[in-house]
């Protein structure tokens with residue numbers, strides 16, 4: 001039996017979830033009463049979430065490619081077990097390896113509100129152990145519900161010594177136009193400005209983007225709201241287990257160097273990432289878990 005047939009036999013739920021092959025990758029397709037969503041098993045990478053009757057909420061680059069071992073440009077990459085460059089080894093991949101390795105399906109279920117739930121576990125390999133020699137189990141749960149998309153990235157320390165991780169749900173949101181949107185919820189917050197030598201600044205008012213932005217906001221707990229008058233909607237980002245927030249848009253020059261964002265992609269996307277980034281790392285004692293949880297909701301008509 002093919003992998004796809006076996007997955008469908010074990011985990012498909014009619015009217016909720018099935019598994020397909022796209023460009024050689026296995027993708028979980030959710031299509032329920034409330035929304036459509038898709039998740040690539042490589043990286044446990046949420047690629048789309050579109051509530052019925054809404055424009056897409058999650059942005060996927062028109063130039064994105066699905067390829068073994070390569071991160072997908074768009075969606076919600078899972079950054080783990082570190083965020084950004086590795087602290088000491090420049091040969092290791094930025095944002096960790098979780099987004100480029102295989103995850104396995106642990107379970108699926110129908111939720112009480114007719115939503116759909118899936119849980120995926122990162123499959124450790126020799127290559128991942130070489131980069132991260134710490135016994136741990138990582139599970140991502142995704143719930144596509146009546147009013148929200150929820151993601152819970154759980155790390156269990158299965159060893160006998162404490163482990164320290166950085167992590168993130170590096171989500172790309174779809175917006176009507178970058179010149180239109182504002183991000184609320186970070187007013188008065190200190191941030192490291194990565195496009196200005198990493199110096200610390202303080203956010204005054206809502207965030208508006210009129211050039212390259214790459215900022216790590218520190219000590220953040222409040223919801224962030226992307227206000228998008230162009231589409232008359234607000235996207236609310238609630239979180240727990242994350243004490244920093246990264247706001248990122250590569251703008252024109254960086255987009256050219258990246259090659260997989262599409263020429264005008266930067267106008268249609270904005271990353272508001274719920275992170276444990278920079279000095280905001282998390283130490284997990286043996287047998288303890290850490291959960292990075294987010295809830296995305298859409299409030300239509302501003």
Ligand code: BG6
Nearest residue numbers: 071094095170214215246248273
């Ligand atoms: C953001 C970082 O989280 O991710 C940026 O703050 C980085 O510095 C961006 O450029 C994209 O990273 P990547 O590895 O997916 O190209």
